[in-house]
Amino acid sequence: MKKVIVFVFFFVLTFQSWAIADAANPISVNTVNVNGKFIATDVSPIIEGRRVLVPIRTLASLGVTYQWDSKSQSAVITKGTDQIKLMANKKEAFKNNKAVQVDVPVQVSQGRILVPIRFISENFGCKASYEKLRSILFIQDGNYKVDQESLKAEDLQAARQAAISLPIQFSYKSLSSLEKPGG
Template identity: 90%
Template sequence: MKKVIVFVFFFVLMFQSWAIADAANPISVNAVNVNGKFIATDVSPIIKDGRVLVPIRTLASLGVTYQWDSKSQSALITKGKDQIKLTANKKEAFKNNRTVQIDVPVQMTQGRILVPIRFVSENFGHKVSYEKLRSILFIQDSNYKVDQESLEAEALQAARQASISLPVQFSFKSLSSLEKPGVNKEYTYVFPRGDSSRYMYFNNDWSAGNTVVEIKDGVAKAVWQFTSGNGLDDIVSSAGQKPSYNYVGWITDILMFNDDKGNISALYKDDKGQQKEITAKAKSYIDVIQSIPNETRKH
């Protein structure tokens, strides 16, 4: 049984990230977020020659369709009137029958077709960005707008999921310890009770660092980062502006462990001092949202 310190009045998830290291461009992809929704995939993205390739099915929510010709080992990808043809092991591609060059060809992994995401997305007018803090690949179409109603939903579970689905922006230089490849293999989110407008994100190795994020007008901004020694109030180094509120007050020490069925269980005490337990399935990033019994939103 693996024991760690975790927190009450929050949601939590620990699982292995898609740790990927390329000699020229070492990064990891913890999750893929398409138009504000985390997409669960049965095959992990890969890095090839410094380029991220994702399962082509990941793009279905963007209105992309495809056909795979097993004989020619080529994929014909269509959106609207535009078509792209990619062939395995070839850096020559075709867009609307016009020859174009790509940095890395289509790859086949475990029976799944993986395509270079930046090339495909940008040729269809999509925006692709990579957030180093949480190792998340964000893909958005040209018409995408933040769903403000979801951020303000009465149901905390929905509002919090919308909150963590926003790319985190920085106005200061992030701590290098939080941008190392693979640092997000195990991580935790913690919210104040009844609140979805701010959270603290950290790798379960506290020495790597912690990030306080605030959400306002559909934008998630990192306001402060810090590394700690013996507890969250023992600040070793920091970046940004320390908030005036008591972020340590968001948390309580509890016991969390992995069981032999792949579940994450957490023991904690409720408002009446009664010991409670919550259990979460750790299958994908989507499962990070867990409702807490008797928790209500603050107005």
């Protein structure tokens, strides 16, 4: 019984220290990777309500064009025949002139327009994912394929750059699959 109490006490203390560490180190986005290339941003992306907002200029790497109207505080983002209109501080947007809801509205920070990347990427057939371990936001268009040749390059620096441009993927086995029958 004493072992159980000690274990529970240790577990509670460990969990509390993790929670305190997470509160002291809020989630942030340090780097943006678009289609395997790291993109420099003059304003860091922010996380608002568990949604990542990126400077609108970052979208140019996806072949997206945009216009910002400072008078109406609205952005029109276009890719191919699709068009999205977003207004600063409003949760209503328009995709091809049809009203849609946005989880987090466009924001203006340090003179830059920040847009919700998941909303934009999904509406233009792209994928956005955030890797917490390295604080990297990955954005990939629907046609993006990993260049396998660059991963096997003779040039070690080029191969390393290609490898760190990939999201880390975790694969876990359940504890029950590791246990031996009757163990």
